[in-house]
Amino acid sequence: MEENIIVGAPRYCPVLPLKNLVALPKSIVPVVVGREVSIAAVEYAMAHNKKEIFITAQQSPDIDIPTGDDLYVHGTRGVILQVVKLQNGTLKILVEGVTRARIASIEQEAPFIGVMLEELSSQEIKHAPTLKSLWKELLGLFKEYIGLNEKLSSDLLGLFRGPEDLDFLCDTIAVHVSFTFTEKQALIELVDLKERALLVTEFLKREVDNLRTDKTIRKRVQSQVEKHQRDYYLTEQLRAIQRELGRDDAAQEIEEIRKKAKKIKMSAEALEKVESELRRLEQMPPMSPEAAVARNYVDWLITIPWHEKSKDTVSLQKAEQLLDDSHAGMKKPKERVVEFLAARKYAKENLKHAPIICLVGPPGVGKTSFAQSIAEALGRPMVRISLGGVRDEAEIRGHRRTYIGAMPGKIIQSMKRIKVMNPVIVLDEIDKMSMDFRGDPSSALLEVLDPEQNKNFVDHFLEVEYDLSNVMFIATANVGENIPYPLLDRMEVIYLNGYTEAEKLEIAKKFLIPKHLQEHALSSEKVVLSDLVLKSMIEDFTKEAGVRQLERYIAKIMRKCIQVLLANKKVKSVEVTHDMLEKWFGVPPFRREDRKRVDATGLATGLAWTEVGGDVLEIEVTVLKGKGGLTLTGQLGEVMQESAQAAMSYLRSRAKDLGLKENFYADLDVHVHIPEGAIPKDGPSAGITIATAVMSALTQIPVKCTVAMTGEITLRGRVLPVGGLKEKLLAATRFGIKQVIVSKQNAKDIKEFVHELDPSLTIAYVETMDEVAALALEKNPFIAHDKKVIKPSNADKLKKPARGKKIKGKK
Numbered sequence: 001m002e003e004n005i006i007v008g009a010p011r012y013c014p015v016l017p018l019k020n021l022v023a024l025p026k027s028i029v030p031v032v033v034g035r036e037v038s039i040a041a042v043e044y045a046m047a048h049n050k051k052e053i054f055i056t057a058q059q060s061p062d063i064d065i066p067t068g069d070d071l072y073v074h075g076t077r078g079v080i081l082q083v084v085k086l087q088n089g090t091l092k093i094l095v096e097g098v099t100r101a102r103i104a105s106i107e108q109e110a111p112f113i114g115v116m117l118e119e120l121s122s123q124e125i126k127h128a129p130t131l132k133s134l135w136k137e138l139l140g141l142f143k144e145y146i147g148l149n150e151k152l153s154s155d156l157l158g159l160f161r162g163p164e165d166l167d168f169l170c171d172t173i174a175v176h177v178s179f180t181f182t183e184k185q186a187l188i189e190l191v192d193l194k195e196r197a198l199l200v201t202e203f204l205k206r207e208v209d210n211l212r213t214d215k216t217i218r219k220r221v222q223s224q225v226e227k228h229q230r231d232y233y234l235t236e237q238l239r240a241i242q243r244e245l246g247r248d249d250a251a252q253e254i255e256e257i258r259k260k261a262k263k264i265k266m267s268a269e270a271l272e273k274v275e276s277e278l279r280r281l282e283q284m285p286p287m288s289p290e291a292a293v294a295r296n297y298v299d300w301l302i303t304i305p306w307h308e309k310s311k312d313t314v315s316l317q318k319a320e321q322l323l324d325d326s327h328a329g330m331k332k333p334k335e336r337v338v339e340f341l342a343a344r345k346y347a348k349e350n351l352k353h354a355p356i357i358c359l360v361g362p363p364g365v366g367k368t369s370f371a372q373s374i375a376e377a378l379g380r381p382m383v384r385i386s387l388g389g390v391r392d393e394a395e396i397r398g399h400r401r402t403y404i405g406a407m408p409g410k411i412i413q414s415m416k417r418i419k420v421m422n423p424v425i426v427l428d429e430i431d432k433m434s435m436d437f438r439g440d441p442s443s444a445l446l447e448v449l450d451p452e453q454n455k456n457f458v459d460h461f462l463e464v465e466y467d468l469s470n471v472m473f474i475a476t477a478n479v480g481e482n483i484p485y486p487l488l489d490r491m492e493v494i495y496l497n498g499y500t501e502a503e504k505l506e507i508a509k510k511f512l513i514p515k516h517l518q519e520h521a522l523s524s525e526k527v528v529l530s531d532l533v534l535k536s537m538i539e540d541f542t543k544e545a546g547v548r549q550l551e552r553y554i555a556k557i558m559r560k561c562i563q564v565l566l567a568n569k570k571v572k573s574v575e576v577t578h579d580m581l582e583k584w585f586g587v588p589p590f591r592r593e594d595r596k597r598v599d600a601t602g603l604a605t606g607l608a609w610t611e612v613g614g615d616v617l618e619i620e621v622t623v624l625k626g627k628g629g630l631t632l633t634g635q636l637g638e639v640m641q642e643s644a645q646a647a648m649s650y651l652r653s654r655a656k657d658l659g660l661k662e663n664f665y666a667d668l669d670v671h672v673h674i675p676e677g678a679i680p681k682d683g684p685s686a687g688i689t690i691a692t693a694v695m696s697a698l699t700q701i702p703v704k705c706t707v708a709m710t711g712e713i714t715l716r717g718r719v720l721p722v723g724g725l726k727e728k729l730l731a732a733t734r735f736g737i738k739q740v741i742v743s744k745q746n747a748k749d750i751k752e753f754v755h756e757l758d759p760s761l762t763i764a765y766v767e768t769m770d771e772v773a774a775l776a777l778e779k780n781p782f783i784a785h786d787k788k789v790i791k792p793s794n795a796d797k798l799k800k801p802a803r804g805k806k807i808k809g810k811k
Contacts, residue, residue, distance in 0.1 A: 005191050007119040010104045013054045013077065014041035015068075015113040016095070019061040022184035023076045025097040026168055027175040029055075034090040037065060041112035042080065042091055051080045054117050055095060056103075057185060068106035068113055074189040077101040077119060100188060122167045122193045134197045135163040141204045142173055148211035152176060167193055170200045179203050238282070254278050257298060266306045270464045274301050297401060300408060300462065303416050309470065310380050310420045316341055319377035326373040327366055328507050333359060333494050337374050353451040354422065354472040358430070358488070360480040361496030364546015367476040368428055374474065375424035383414040388429035393439025396448065398461035408461040411448060411468065422470035430487075431477035442484050449473055449490045498545025500730050500756055504538050505531065512551050520558040527561045528575040529554075536578055539734070540588035545727075553585065560584050597705035597736070599778060602697035606689030607710040607732055607740065608681070609724030614731030616708065617686065619674055621693040626669025634674030637682025643713065644672050647691035650717050650769065651698065658699055658781050670694060685722035687713035688741070691769060692776050699781040707776050708732050709741035717769035721745040726753045733758040740764070741772055 016038055023029045033039055045053040056075025063070050076097040084092040100120040108114040125131040146152045160169050174187050183203055190196040261274045277294045284291040319341050323334045340355050359367040375382035399406035414425055433441050447453045454468040475491060477483055542549045561574040602621040630648055632641050655662050672690060674681055688711040696703045710728055712720040721743040732740050744765040766772050774780045
């Protein structure tokens with residue numbers, strides 16, 4: 001095959017090296033020759049080589065004086081048609097490519113490169129159908145290329161007669177089509193006509209596709225330009241018509257809105273909506289109902305903030321001082337706010353998502369006012385949204401614009417009112433929402449309170465995405481269990497406990513009394529409230545977790561003092577006493593009577609948690625003759641009833657250890673009652689209290705009146721941990737309890753607030769019911785029966801001794 005493609009014997013020929021240019025057979029190439037080695041080669045060819053010269057490309061265009069090793073082996077043998085000498089000494093020549101050739105050997109490199117040349121012929125395609133198919137495909141593509149390329153004339157197609165000109169067609173296409181230098185060099189090196197035709201077809205298809213794309217783009221650009229010209233012409237006509245109709249003011253107003261929309265840099269989607277509505281407005285009469293709807297929609301879009309933000313106050317000391325001055329206690333919420341401020345100061349704009357906090361606590365502990373203090377500490381504006389009783393999803397997401405009187409939801413309304421993108425929004429009473437046939441607002445809040453979703457929040461009225469990720473949401477609730485779990489899971493829940501009596505006293509002295517003195521134009525010299533009187537008010541007249549009721553009493557004292565001052569001009573100051581409290585407020589509703597607490601059988605003291613703080617729960621048990629029944633009264637919930645059943649089962653399993661008959665319950669009924677039957681009670685924390693009371697009633701061992709307890713009981717007698725310990729232990733102190741029994745697993749919880757407890761209160765940590773009985777009963781029932789002396793009855797004394805045995809009596 002190698003011999004078949006070489007034509008004739010090698011012959012000597014000078015070389016014209018080219019940079020980034022490939023000369024193909026059947027092509028005429030203009031070349032400017034400036035290098036000495038190239039000029040010498042051209043002069044030699046014109047004088048001694050019948051104008052023939054070998055044209056090949058340099059492997060690297062950066063070489064100015066190439067050698068034989070710097071050239072491609074394959075090139076084209078050409079004939080110099082014309083030489084023009086220019087004034088600067090360079091030559092401008094026209095070279096026509098004749099045939100493919102390659103370097104057999106390098107004969108010289110100075111003053112020009114001379115080589116022995118081997119001419120190459122194309123390897124023909126012998127299979128006629130293949131030849132015809134390649135010819136047809138290539139010619140069709142070339143026709144399409146000429147049709148798409150305005151620079152080429154269709155006269156080129158007349159140069160080709162038929163499939164026998166496939167070689168000529170390939171080289172002609174390579175000359176006239178914008179192939180790359182590397183692609184042209186690959187074509188010059190291919191002597192196999194079939195392979196070369198396939199490669200040219202591949203390159204040509206790519207170029208045709210590029211031209212199609214270019215044509216489509218040009219057509220689209222042209223149509224856009226024409227459309228803009230047409231729109232401009234029609235707009236000018238429309239303006240002229242509107243001027244004639246007296247609507248020029250409306251058009252000017254629409255243009256001002258359009259400029260404002262572009263100026264505020266709203267999102268592309270919102271800008272598109274505004275532009276669409278403005279175009280509709282331009283076509284409508286100004287007084288039409290549809291124009292009012294469209295104008296209202298546009299007004300909402302351009303009045304909500306899109307980029308405006310308030311600058312955060314990141315002074316940690318100032319924020320801490322402000323929070324401490326405005327609210328007593330609340331250690332965990334304050335720590336969380338200061339953490340966010342610190343992170344914001346350190347991370348700056350990298351901290352993209354604001355925290356979403358839910359404050360859960362009883363009424364009156366200051367959840368809403370604390371949210372206001374957070375906004376002040378951050379230096380952000382605050383808006384409050386009350387969700388109590390909300391049952392319509394549209395309150396959150398807004399109404400569709402198709403409805404009459406439609407408007408955005410409360411979130412977007414708040415953003416418009418506050419005018420910045422990073423306010424503090426308080427979602428008050430989030431646990432009081434309900435649902436009906438109009439939707440579930442709590443489900444709509446799932447998107448609002450999710451940091452990953454609220455950056456693309458869509459209001460039904462606006463119908464465009466709006467970024468809420470910079471908003472700091474603070475939700476408040478009284479009962480966390482009333483919040484759906486998916487919604488609760490999206491928020492960082494912080495539980496606020498009720499205030500202790502000491503905290504209430506501090507709040508009254510530091511916040512409430514100064515506030516009402518100022519409101520009533522009084523001074524601390526005119527109204528004197530001692531700590532003892534305040535404590536009496538807190539203990540005897542209020543029973544709450546917060547301080548709302550206390551504040552009402554303080555306000556009433558101010559009014560009564562004003563009456564006293566006005567009635568007697570000589571009185572300059574009023575010192576409030578206990579007698580005045582009873583005169584003004586009546587009998588104290590919550591006074592704890594100084595009754596004598598005595599140890600009693602079947603009466604145990606438990607501790608309970610309520611929304612208004614801790615309380616003491618007395619459990620009474622009576623054992624009656626019966627048939628093994630267990631009666632539970634006092635409006636007990638299911639969990640508490642199950643705790644009583646578990647306690648009873650435990651005691652039955654320990655009957656022998658307690659000195660009871662194994663079937664003692666067969667002829668007894670046990671009645672468990674918890675006083676204040678009108679109040680529902682539930683929870684597992686009364687388990688050990690019920691067990692202690694029943695144990696006392698069965699064994700007739702009194703329970704210590706100075707001991708209270710709380711904990712869940714199991715069938716094995718283990719004592720499990722419970723919650724609400726802070727409120728329970730404070731209640732124990734108020735009621736004069738000296739010792740409280742709790743689960744050992746609760747020790748870690750008590751460490752957090754142990755400094756707030758009365759030092760005289762003793763806390764006993766237990767793991768089993770045996771330890772509870774030893775601490776709560778006057779004597780341990782599990783060892784008392786072992787020491788019991790069993791005296792023989794009269795019948796035993798009259799019996800005669802058996803033979804060989806004596807009866808030994810015990811003195």
